[in-house]
Amino acid sequence: MRGGGWFLVAAVSLVFPPLRCQNRSREETRTEFPRSAAAEADFCSFREKFHRNYELNTEEFNRRHLYFQDAIKRAAYLNSFPAAPHSAKYGINQFSDLSLNEFRDLYLRASADKAPPYSGEKREGLPAKFDWRDEGVLAPVQNQQACGSCWAFSVVEAIQAAHARAGSPLEQLSVQQVLDCSFRNQGCSGGSTVWALSWLNQTRVKLVPQSEYPYKAKTGICHFFSQSHGGVALKDFAAHDFSGQEEAMMGQLVSCGPLAVTVDAISWQDYLGGIIQHHCSSQHANHAILLIGYDTTGDIPYWILQNTWGTKWGNEGYAYVKIGGNICGKYDPCWFIYMYF
Template sequence: MRGGHPYLVLIAAASTLVSPLCCHNVRSEDTRTQFNGSAVDFDSFREQFHRTYAVNGEAFNRRRLHFQDATKRHAYLNAFSTAPQSAKYGVNRFSDLSQQEFRDLYLRASADGASLFSGQKTEGLPDTFDWRDKAVVAPVQNQEACGSCWAFSVVGATQSVHAIGGSQLELLSVQQVLDCSFRNNGCSGGSTVQALNWLTKTRVKLVPQSDYPYKAKTGICHFFSQSHGGVAVKNFTAHDFSGQEEAMMGHLVERGPLAAIVDAVSWQDYLGGIIQHHCSSQWSNHAVLLVGYNTVGDIPYWIVQNSWGTTWGNEGYVYIKIGGNLCGIADSVAAVFL
């Protein structure tokens, strides 16, 4: 991944400002911070997000320390976000997780090497484009505490391309990919390219979600007859668009929503706005669905659907500045063909 930033080093240093040994006896009312604009403490966070760990128990003290570390990260990250449209960071449902816990639970995608894009960029692109305007993008889903982002990304691209072809938009089964893509590891992580390889080589049809519901845990693969309704993937491409994000815009317009692998370490604290800084730890770790772009305002940005529910970010979406390969958004981008 390119365009690194000393984000993790500085955050690690900030986290050591408060010794774990000194904080077990600190009262929660002394850990006040700015909770998205209003003063609240750790107790208010627990109430807001329905945390049930016992007061002053081991879990309570450990989570409170993670919460305190998070507030330090928010102050650091927001110091860069001074423009009106800039990303904002603050308390959300991930704020009592350590950074390692967050990675282990939610950032479980791996990136296979993608070939550098060698095609031509598309001329005459619109200033804005959003596949949601065509009613071919399914609602934001929630992967929950399962590292299944890679499966959501692949299924999201497939069901959108199917709808673009004239079929009714229908949720397809993420659980089927999670259970049956044998070169991947279910909730323990996977690769979008490996999942697409499995789909194209086996010609397995993705069945409707209603036939194979999501359970947020890895299960035994269920097989369906070839006569069963579903969507088969004929082919796919995976490219590295580093330094060629304008060409990537054309790819999005021509091919449909794209499955992308990104670095989402700093997304643990994201509340909304356009990410422009501190979004590269040199490690691709999360899969998302790229659905559009906007180049009209002062800050051009990608429109990216995430799989952490609608209460995260911009109603489940994250906006990433176009240019500079922020968050590694251009490193591995896959298009699906049906």
């Protein structure tokens, strides 16, 4: 399997009167599907926690409850595999009332282009663990919301990390600018990190600060800036397929900085935390993310990936994936940035 990708799921949150989970009348429940008291309580708790205020006794309510029941069954299956220490756990999260198709269509919108296998030399003397969060070059975990913009986030986050590594103050750059303006990509409907990089490389467009071009979680009209406007421009980039070369990828991560990668994130709809060791089963890339570190000191060596689904997902917004066997598939551009002031 080459590369992987994620799908971004849009949380359904409609505005209705406050939830009332107890003391519901027979009239309210008469036309709903049969369900156990325990399942009813779990669904009620989920709706309260994630502010799902769809009306009771409606087709929407019943449909979401069925998807919720499917999520419980999926999690039970995913948790049934033999568990090593610190293995991933799966269960109820903000995506549990979405169908698999909705999750894919809303969140797993990255595509991975073919790239040549990495043929460079391996770096010797790598540290046993490394994390770019310790170097102060990463912005906090973001939330792309109901927009398939993971490809744009991974590109921008890698560039702003490289900018900070070069000695500039860490500054969040505009994801919306890439979302609106990157040709060949489709905004919130999906895109490719390589196409976005090629656009930046060919046009020498400068990424402006997020404060000047804020994120809206929807595709808009491209806002152009003059060449005299300040910003950060890409000088060059390289894209490689690291399948079967995870040690080489460690060297690139340490040498080049955080890497934009695409992974198979089909099972991440139910991910709660821990080290992912199985369940990357869609066989193709669908989600873009930022590879920021690794740790080989424990029983299970793992990669550290910064996601864009908010801090309530996974390990406070991060995913851990086992090193070895190309689990989930990673496809990585290394970044070289030239700063304009």
